[in-house]
Amino acid sequence: MTVYNKVKWVLGILMVFFLILTTNLIDRNSFSKVKDSVVSIYEDRLIAKNLILKLSALIHEKELALAKKDSSFFNERNTTVNAEIKLLLNSYQQTSLTKEEQDAFSSLKSKIEALMSDEANNEPKALLYSKSESLQKKTHAIKDVLISLSEIQLKEGQRQMLISQRELDMVELFTHIEVYVLVLLAIIIQVVVLYQPKKS
Template sequence: MKWTYSIEQKIKAALSLGIVFVLVMATNLIDRNHFSELQESFSSVYKDRLLVENYIFKLSGFIHQKHMLLHTSAANKMSSKDQQKINQAIDTLLIDYEKTKYTAKETRLFDEFKTELLDVRELEERFQTDSTSTELRSEIEKKHLQLIALLEGLSNIQMEEGGKLINQSIGVINTSHSISRIEIIILICIGLFAQALVLASKSLKPKKPQNFNLN
């Protein structure tokens, strides 16, 4: 019967609209999640990688200052005032560094760096009272080189982890684009289906009867 067919068509149309509604809601939630992931990723690149790279650069500069101070004309005196100023600046950077997120490898290198730094400070204090000791000077120089090597290792980690975060962001963007394409395809299919329903309903309408009484 025509009326049952009409009800069936209306149910199909309602289901189509329901699918569109669910699809729009689902993609909206997915897009929000992707946006949050991108925000977190970019924030981590800045806070945990770019800023840390800047801390490492400054720490490297202070270690070089220590090294130069050891070989200046006043090296025999090893000014405690200069050493204190450099150590305070290093401590400030270390506090900032500790507020960031580490990888397991980064934690190991950073802990090793802090341990070596304490050893260097003890040697420098001894050198202030025994500035003629070439053996002590040589030991301090070796420690300085170890500290620089550890900082280089930490710097390499920032590059590696920064690259991973960027690749992760690109992956999220590509996934979002793919979902958008699928959404467009589904909407086109539903639109064609709805159009077919409209055309089918028009074909069911009775044609206007002709008036045979006209001359």
Template sequence: MEWKFSLGQRIRTGVALLVVFLLVLATNMMDSNHFRIVQSNLTTIYEDRLLAKDYLYKISRQIQVKRELIQRSDIEQWSDLNTALNDSIQTLNDRFASTQLTENEALVFESLKRNIRSLREYELKLQRNDPLNTELTTSGSERYFTAVYDDLDALFKIQLEESDKVISNANRAIDTSNLISRIEIGVLIAIGLLIQLLVFMRPLK
């Protein structure tokens, strides 16, 4: 059986197919954009939050070693290890600085670096005392360690808050993409029915 379409039917069919094509193209572009958002957020969580948190944890462990050695007044072991500890902390600071920092995070990080420098200056004073003065090391150094730990705690808190924000953004992008996909299916079904009507509808005389 040969199907014969009038000129009007052909035009309506072409317009309907063009609408379908543009709809699919538009939704595909939106889906691609949402995919990029999710991909970017996943990268941010790993590189700027998980790795950053690992750097902060390692810095806190190095600071704790310093604190324990000073509290034990073990001048010989402390002097031997302190240079290596300082180098390790500096490397970790540089790695943390290479991550994407928020404005508040950058301010707290600058405070952390200042307090670490103050701690090192205090340590240089301790190195000139042999043997270490117990009262000087246990009470005098404590305020430097407290300041460093306060900054580290603040940075840890920022990591959690920013991770929650990034995950929320990714979830919103996924939810939006799912919603658009459902709407797209509904619209395509409606357009398919409309095409049937347009193509096979007899023109009014």
């Protein structure tokens, strides 16, 4: 095999190697984005949605106690409910929040703090009678913010799914391009290797 043929072989193999390396790096980057997106959907959307559901249930418990004029709830259970709400708020704060979500969450926290402050500063009898209407308005306002947060979870989950889909489409496109280029390179290498220049 002449030096010229060896150089042709080496160049052909290097071209294939760099093509595969480049597409591999692009694929790796795309798969990393898909992985991050899937993790985000679970950690920052599904877990947050679950926390919102639990918060809603606890606020609903307060609403029912107010509607039923249940003094035993405010004497016995309310302290536990408030402790659970604080834990859930703390867990929610650990998730990755968008700007819109951060604003809604800050509003939620301030509304819950106002509700708890009213509960702490009044006797159960006052809460159930003279303050009942005010507390019901506060619980309704809290539920409205929880609904907003729930809608944000859905919107952000859809956005993450679109990111995943776009990256997977990119991987598929590059895989097709890679196959076509490899076929083309194989043909070129065959032509180069098998081509025998005419001897004069």
